[in-house]
Amino acid sequence: MKVPQTNYKSPFRFSRASHSVFSSRDLVKSEEFYKEVLGLVVSDADKDTLYLRGLEERSHHSLVIKRTTDAPSCERVGLRVFDEDSLERCKYTFDQNQLPCEWVERPFQGRTLHAFDVCGTPLEICATMDRKPRLDMDVPSHKGAQARRFDHYQITIPDVEKAAAFYTSIGCRIADYVTAGGHPIGVFLQMKDTPYDxxxxxxxxxxxxxxxxIIPDIQAMFRACDTMGELGWGQKVEYGPGKHGVGHSYYVYFLDPDGHRCELLLPPIVYMDGDDEPHVWDVLATERGTEAWGLPARESWFLHRSQFKGVPVTAPQSYSSPMTLEKYLQVAE
Ligand SMILES: [Fe+2]
Known part of the structure; x- marks a missing residue:
C-alpha cells in the first residue's frame, strides 16, 4: 500500500479550510444554537441569511446559514487560497483537470470560485473576505464553548484513494492515512499547520x-454540553466527550437544530516540518482503532449526514460496517 505523495510544485495551494454554507428551516433556532452553545458571534444577518464567526476570527464568516423551506442541506464547503494570483492559478488548475469551476459573486467575499472536486464535493474558493475585529479579548461577552476558530470539516465519499490522489496533486499534505487491511478508508488532508483541514x-x-x-479548554466543552442540556437539546449531544488518536484532541459532537453535525475540539497537535511523514493507521491491525479511549460512537454518528444540495450520492464498492456503540454493548452483554 502506497501513500500518495504531495506535489509541492502544484500551480497553487489551498491555505486552509475556511467556511461552510448550510441551509436551515428555522434561522431563529440556528442563531440561538450557534450563539449560546458554540459561542459564535453574528457578523451580519438579514431575514434569509446568518453569517457567523469564531471569537478570534478576523475573516467575516466561517459559517453561513441560509433559510430554506426544503430539507436542510449543506450547500458548499469553503477553501481559502493565499492571494488573488493563487485564485487565478486555482481556476486554471481546475480547468486543466476538466472539473466544473466558475466565477461567482458572494456577499462579504472577494472574487469567488464555485467548483466541484473529483468526488463531486461542491467547493467555494476565495482569497479574501471582509475584515472584522477579533473578539477573543472581549471576555465579558463570551458564551457557551467560546469557539475560537473554524478548523476542519469531514466529508464521506465512496473512493478515498481518488480524493487523496487529487488533493495531493494540488499540494495538500497527508497527515493521517487510515486503511483497513491495506485498503484506504480515510485521508486527513493538511493545508495549514494543524493536522487536518x-x-x-x-x-x-x-x-x-x-x-x-477549536475551543480554548475542556471547561468550555462542558459548559457547551451544559448549555445544550439547559436549552432542551441534551439528546443532541451525540458523541463524546472523548479523545481522538488522530490529532490527539479532545472532542464532543453535537447535532444542530437542523441535524447538521458540529464538533468542538481542543487545539490538536501540529505538523510543521517537511519530513513529518503521514501517520498510517490500519484499523484491522490495532484493537484501539483511531480513538485514544472511550466507547465507540453510536450508530447515528456513522449513518446520519447532511446531504449536499442537488448532488447525487453513490455507495462504495464494498464497505465493512463499523463497530457502533449499539453493537459494542450487545457484544458486552
Ligand atoms: Fe473532526
Missing amino acids: LVFLERDGPSFHHFGY
Whole structure:
C-alpha cells in the first residue's frame, strides 16, 4: 500500500479550510444554537441569511446559514487560497483537470470560485473576505464553548484513494492515512499547520459529516454540553466527550437544530516540518482503532449526514460496517 505523495510544485495551494454554507428551516433556532452553545458571534444577518464567526476570527464568516423551506442541506464547503494570483492559478488548475469551476459573486467575499472536486464535493474558493475585529479579548461577552476558530470539516465519499490522489496533486499534505487491511478508508488532508483541514472517509457520498471549531479548554466543552442540556437539546449531544488518536484532541459532537453535525475540539497537535511523514493507521491491525479511549460512537454518528444540495450520492464498492456503540454493548452483554 502506497501513500500518495504531495506535489509541492502544484500551480497553487489551498491555505486552509475556511467556511461552510448550510441551509436551515428555522434561522431563529440556528442563531440561538450557534450563539449560546458554540459561542459564535453574528457578523451580519438579514431575514434569509446568518453569517457567523469564531471569537478570534478576523475573516467575516466561517459559517453561513441560509433559510430554506426544503430539507436542510449543506450547500458548499469553503477553501481559502493565499492571494488573488493563487485564485487565478486555482481556476486554471481546475480547468486543466476538466472539473466544473466558475466565477461567482458572494456577499462579504472577494472574487469567488464555485467548483466541484473529483468526488463531486461542491467547493467555494476565495482569497479574501471582509475584515472584522477579533473578539477573543472581549471576555465579558463570551458564551457557551467560546469557539475560537473554524478548523476542519469531514466529508464521506465512496473512493478515498481518488480524493487523496487529487488533493495531493494540488499540494495538500497527508497527515493521517487510515486503511483497513491495506485498503484506504480515510485521508486527513493538511493545508495549514494543524493536522487536518479536510477529511474524507469511505462511505456513501459525497455527503457532509461534520465541521469542527477549536475551543480554548475542556471547561468550555462542558459548559457547551451544559448549555445544550439547559436549552432542551441534551439528546443532541451525540458523541463524546472523548479523545481522538488522530490529532490527539479532545472532542464532543453535537447535532444542530437542523441535524447538521458540529464538533468542538481542543487545539490538536501540529505538523510543521517537511519530513513529518503521514501517520498510517490500519484499523484491522490495532484493537484501539483511531480513538485514544472511550466507547465507540453510536450508530447515528456513522449513518446520519447532511446531504449536499442537488448532488447525487453513490455507495462504495464494498464497505465493512463499523463497530457502533449499539453493537459494542450487545457484544458486552
Ligand atoms: Fe473532526
